[in-house]
Amino acid sequence: MNAELRRNLWLELTLHRMLALPIGLALIFMLVYAMANEDPRGSIAATAGSLFAALAIWGAVHVGDSVMGEVRGRTWDGQRMSALEPWAMTWGKLVGAPAFTWCGGAICLAVYLVFSPIASALKTSVLMFSAAVLLQSITLIGSVIASRRAVVRGSSTAWVLGIVLFFVVPWMSILRSGEADVGWWGRGWTRLDFLMTSTTVFAVWGVFGAHRLMCQELRVRTLPWAWLAFLVFAGVYISGFGIRPNDTASQQRTVFLIAGLVVSIAALYPLLLTESGGAMAVRRLLLRGSNAEWRRLLEEIPLWAVTLALAFLFCLLTFLLAGGRADSDELLRAAVLAPVPLFLLAARDAALCLFFAFARQPRRAEAAALFYLLLLYWLVPMLLRTTGAKGVADLVLPPFWERPGFAAMVAAVQAAAMIAAAVWRWRRNYGS
Amino acid sequence: MPAAIEVSGLLFEYPGVRALEDVSFAVASGSVTALVGPNGAGKTTLLRCLAGLELPLEGSIHVAGVDVLEEPRAVHRRIGYLSDFYGLYDALTVRQCFAHAAAAHGVEESGLDKAVERTAQRLDLAGLVGRRAAELSRGQRQRVAIGQALIHDPQVLMLDEPASGLDPEARHSLALLFKRLSREGMTLLVSSHILAELDEYSTDMLVMREGRLLEANPIADVAANARRVRVGFVHEIADCASLLGAIGGMRVIEARARQALVEIADSDDAQGEALRALVMAGVAVSSFAPERENLHESYLRTMAGESRPGPAQ
Numbered sequence: 001m002n003a004e005l006r007r008n009l010w011l012e013l014t015l016h017r018m019l020a021l022p023i024g025l026a027l028i029f030m031l032v033y034a035m036a037n038e039d040p041r042g043s044i045a046a047t048a049g050s051l052f053a054a055l056a057i058w059g060a061v062h063v064g065d066s067v068m069g070e071v072r073g074r075t076w077d078g079q080r081m082s083a084l085e086p087w088a089m090t091w092g093k094l095v096g097a098p099a100f101t102w103c104g105g106a107i108c109l110a111v112y113l114v115f116s117p118i119a120s121a122l123k124t125s126v127l128m129f130s131a132a133v134l135l136q137s138i139t140l141i142g143s144v145i146a147s148r149r150a151v152v153r154g155s156s157t158a159w160v161l162g163i164v165l166f167f168v169v170p171w172m173s174i175l176r177s178g179e180a181d182v183g184w185w186g187r188g189w190t191r192l193d194f195l196m197t198s199t200t201v202f203a204v205w206g207v208f209g210a211h212r213l214m215c216q217e218l219r220v221r222t223l224p225w226a227w228l229a230f231l232v233f234a235g236v237y238i239s240g241f242g243i244r245p246n247d248t249a250s251q252q253r254t255v256f257l258i259a260g261l262v263v264s265i266a267a268l269y270p271l272l273l274t275e276s277g278g279a280m281a282v283r284r285l286l287l288r289g290s291n292a293e294w295r296r297l298l299e300e301i302p303l304w305a306v307t308l309a310l311a312f313l314f315c316l317l318t319f320l321l322a323g324g325r326a327d328s329d330e331l332l333r334a335a336v337l338a339p340v341p342l343f344l345l346a347a348r349d350a351a352l353c354l355f356f357a358f359a360r361q362p363r364r365a366e367a368a369a370l371f372y373l374l375l376l377y378w379l380v381p382m383l384l385r386t387t388g389a390k391g392v393a394d395l396v397l398p399p400f401w402e403r404p405g406f407a408a409m410v411a412a413v414q415a416a417a418m419i420a421a422a423v424w425r426w427r428r429n430y431g432s
Numbered sequence: 433m434p435a436a437i438e439v440s441g442l443l444f445e446y447p448g449v450r451a452l453e454d455v456s457f458a459v460a461s462g463s464v465t466a467l468v469g470p471n472g473a474g475k476t477t478l479l480r481c482l483a484g485l486e487l488p489l490e491g492s493i494h495v496a497g498v499d500v501l502e503e504p505r506a507v508h509r510r511i512g513y514l515s516d517f518y519g520l521y522d523a524l525t526v527r528q529c530f531a532h533a534a535a536a537h538g539v540e541e542s543g544l545d546k547a548v549e550r551t552a553q554r555l556d557l558a559g560l561v562g563r564r565a566a567e568l569s570r571g572q573r574q575r576v577a578i579g580q581a582l583i584h585d586p587q588v589l590m591l592d593e594p595a596s597g598l599d600p601e602a603r604h605s606l607a608l609l610f611k612r613l614s615r616e617g618m619t620l621l622v623s624s625h626i627l628a629e630l631d632e633y634s635t636d637m638l639v640m641r642e643g644r645l646l647e648a649n650p651i652a653d654v655a656a657n658a659r660r661v662r663v664g665f666v667h668e669i670a671d672c673a674s675l676l677g678a679i680g681g682m683r684v685i686e687a688r689a690r691q692a693l694v695e696i697a698d699s700d701d702a703q704g705e706a707l708r709a710l711v712m713a714g715v716a717v718s719s720f721a722p723e724r725e726n727l728h729e730s731y732l733r734t735m736a737g738e739s740r741p742g743p744a745q
Contacts, residue, residue, distance in 0.1 A: 003535035011523055074519030077485055078580065081508045083538035219484055219504035279447050280489075287489055300487075360448040429448070 002088050004079075008066070008096025013103075021104050025051070029111060045116035049128065052108040056132035059098025059105070060139040066097035067143035076147060086214040094136060094207065105132065123196050130199040137206030144213045145274055185252075186245040198237075205230060223298050224306045231267060231310055235260030254322040257314050261339050264311035265346045269373075271304035272350060273366045278357030279430050308350055315343040337404035344411035345400070349373060351418035358425040435494075436461040436588050436619035437482065442491035444477055450643055451477040452488065457638055457648040459621060464614045466630040467623040468731050469640035475623045476516060478640070479590050482621070483513040496587040496619075509538055512581035516592035516623075522566035526557055526576055529565055530583055537584035551579040556605060570597040578606070588619045595629050607632040631727040639734045647734045659698040663710065664691045664719035679709045693723065 029044055036043045070076040109125050181188040212226045239259035243252050281302050288297035318339045352372060356365035377397060384393035398407030437459040444452040452474045459465045467475050480486040482495055484504035493500040496510040521529055530548040539547050552558045555575040565576060574597050582589055595603045610620055610633045624630050639647040669675055673687035681702060686693040696706045707720050
């Protein structure tokens with residue numbers, strides 16, 4: 001038996017809990033039945049669905065604590081040195097830590113399937129199940145990242161609530177926004193089918209991502225292909241919403257390249273602000289490069305650097321394949337020129353983060369970088385525009401959409417200056 | 433004897449701090465090596481690098497014949513490691529803690545019960561296997577943690593401050609356990625501040641300061657090279673130091689009325705000649721015994737800057 005699963009089952013499934021859980025749920029459903037005025041089926045199904053959601057969130061808290069709790073309890077090093085394979089550790093935690101809540105969730109799902117008056121109850125159940133797996137796998141990923149950043153003082157509850165608020169609620173709200181079909185890659189999908197399939201596919205990606213992170217924690221040497229594959233997949237997925245039924249292959253390619261760039265840049269910032277390493281990671285890469293240890297270099301390269309390289313590739317391909325071509329669609333024409341300043345600004349921001357990370361004793365480097373990013377993207381341009389200095393504001397936040405050529409020049413100057421500052425600080429503090 | 437641990441040119445940095453610098457040494461199989469040094473010397477970082485938990489900037493590490501940097505997972509199966517700030521699963525019983533540690537380290541399901549029983553016996557915890565870890569005393573928790581580290585019979589066992597929190601009796605039991613494990617062929621690397629405890633079972637010593645290795649020597653060599661002899665006198669000698677100083681072939685380290693510590697050339701002939709000279713000088717000798725430099729004295733001498741190049745370096 002999976003040792004991690006068994007340990008979690010020892011902790012989670014006590015006789016008392018296993019007796020109390022079905023009794024408690026049965027009493028709740030009986031109460032709903034007793035209070036229902038006419039047909040109780042809808043009320044019972046709605047209660048079952050709500051309880052499932054609550055149990056899924058509670059389970060996610062347990063999943064988060066299965067890593068963060070170990071770090072707090074100083075048992076994480078022992079886990080990292082165990083002979084368990086990363087996959088065994090991953091599913092041992094994903095299934096074991098929320099085992100008790102999954103028992104309750106299974107009862108709720110069964111009740112929902114039996115009592116739901118809607119025809120698509122089975123598909124909705126699959127969607128609910130996939131959403132729970134997605135939430136819990138994202139929580140596991142977040143807790144592993146948090147363990148590296150030593151931000152594990154509190155419980156996982158805040159993390160899970162954050163994930164629910166920023167990922168799951170917006171996602172699920174699409175379900176409630178109407179019954180209209182979803183257009184994706186020029187094809188119509190029923191809303192429920194699309195959400196169910198999307199959620200299931202992203203849940204698989206979530207579990208796979210948790211597995212890859214666990215590989216790193218357990219010191220399995222990995223190359224960053226999985227992250228690149230996910231970014232490309234996300235680009236394909238996002239671009240599906242922008243592709244219309246009659247688009248040519250060339251237009252589809254352009255939309256995909258722009259979506260890929262946007263996804264890469266959107267993924268870059270969380271990585272810059274959460275990946276540990278900083279100066280040491282750069283020193284390590286320089287050493288690997290000077291020793292011609294290329295495989296090691298690829299194993300140890302931070303994901304933000306990989307993401308920035310992918311963004312550059314998308315930017316280059318967009319510019320080369322679509323930039324010079326006249327397009328009847330004004331929006332698309334503007335979009336193929338915007339990537340250059342967008343990429344240059346991303347490069348500037350990466351250099352800004354490195355500048356703070358290259359301090360001799362970097363403390364709160366990410367917080368400082370975030371502060372200056374907020375100044376550059378929001379506070380200073382808004383203040384300048386409010387006071388009528390739009391020209392100066394354009395030099396701070398170049399208008400990459402309206403004037404991409406000008407924006408590219410401004411962004412290039414800013415990026416060059418920031419890279420020079422980061423290199424200067426590196427040489428001063430870590431040059432020897 | 434083949435080396436169980438071989439380290440070469442190890443370099444490790446934290447931002448702005450070089451934690452390990454050009455650390456190289458070898459630890460013989462079956463030895464018990466004391467890793468000593470002041471706080472911040474780099475002992476814990478070194479142990480974490482050896483355990484494959486930290487990735488050094490440069491250097492090579494081989495443990496139990498496995499390249500740690502190339503195959504960290506393979507080395508995890510061959511070693512046991514107890515960190516200085518360890519934790520236990522408080523809600524589990526000692527039996528469950530041991531069973532989980534064994535299974536997580538690859539012990540077959542059929543061998544779990546046997547491994548648990550043997551480890552509980554080894555650590556004098558047989559009577560406590562049914563109790564939850566949270567209910568144990570600090571010393572008992574320490575023994576459970578050590579048990580978890582060695583339950584899979586690792587080839588190399590690395591322990592960071594294993595005796596902290598143990599009472600003298602438990603420390604003595606631990607020393608006996610370490611000696612037994614060493615006799616059974618296990619290689620132990622033990623970091624501790626309690627030098628008297630290390631002296632009880634260590635065969636080798638690594639001394640670190642400010643990220644550098646100052647000394648790597650078998651303790652037996654320390655004794656052999658010391659050539660120190662404690663001389664007892666039947667009668668009090670008023671000016672012992674002058675008297676002994678006038679006799680050739682020995683250097684006085686410490687002189688009192690009824691005894692003295694002298695250094696004599698490292699040969700039986702030299703020692704016999706020194707004893708004969710003492711008797712010829714009219715000194716009534718009651719005892720004449722070579723004295724081993726203990727770990728504490730050796731450590732202090734090394735830290736004072738009297739480092740000797742060791743054969744293991």
